[in-house]
Amino acid sequence: ELKVEQNPLFLSMQEGKNYTIYCNYSTTSDRLYWYRQDPGKSLESLFVLLSNGAVKQEGRLMASLDTKARLSTLHITAAVHDLSATYFCAVDPSGTYKYIFGTGTRLKVLA
């Protein structure tokens, strides 16, 4: 069975701290996506990682992809309260166009 494991499931952190969310997947996939969801809102696309070694950064968030290890990380630098949300990773097994999602990581940044 194709699986995407995300950890941690819950993360409570202080403002100003750094942390990493991990996304492991069990199938071959050329693409990995990170989404953010605020309560009651759409899943907002954060990063699209298309190849091995890809690294993308936006503000305090940086995502990377290692297709050989089937691992992606979402690193948070100097967290601020506005980053509180649920973060999902998803893979797109080659040619299927149906995303397989991780369970999500609920992040709470404490002031």
Added chain:
Amino acid sequence: EAGVTQFPSHSVIEKGQTVTLRCDPISGHDNLYWYRRVMGKEIKFLLHFVKESKQDESGMPNNRFLAERTGGTYSTLKVQPAELEDSGVYFCASNQDRGFDEQFFGPGTRLTVL
């Protein structure tokens, strides 16, 4: 540019009733996808339309679920009759080039079956 919209945002029905969820994709997007997330579980694929045609409905749980996309614009997902285990959040997504673009998601419809 308007994003993917879904209606209603929340629906509460009793077991055995019928509910219809609606999704309006981003204008011009040929590809439309339905996903759902049941309590505490992963978001799971239900089906994929290309224009008005069902491209892949391998994720549809059973024949109580019927999805349509007449005219290739908006889509509906009907659950008839609803069961308790159908409760969850139903997401819709769309994109233009399925081989290149990421999927753009709507806010979801939260369905509660009592």
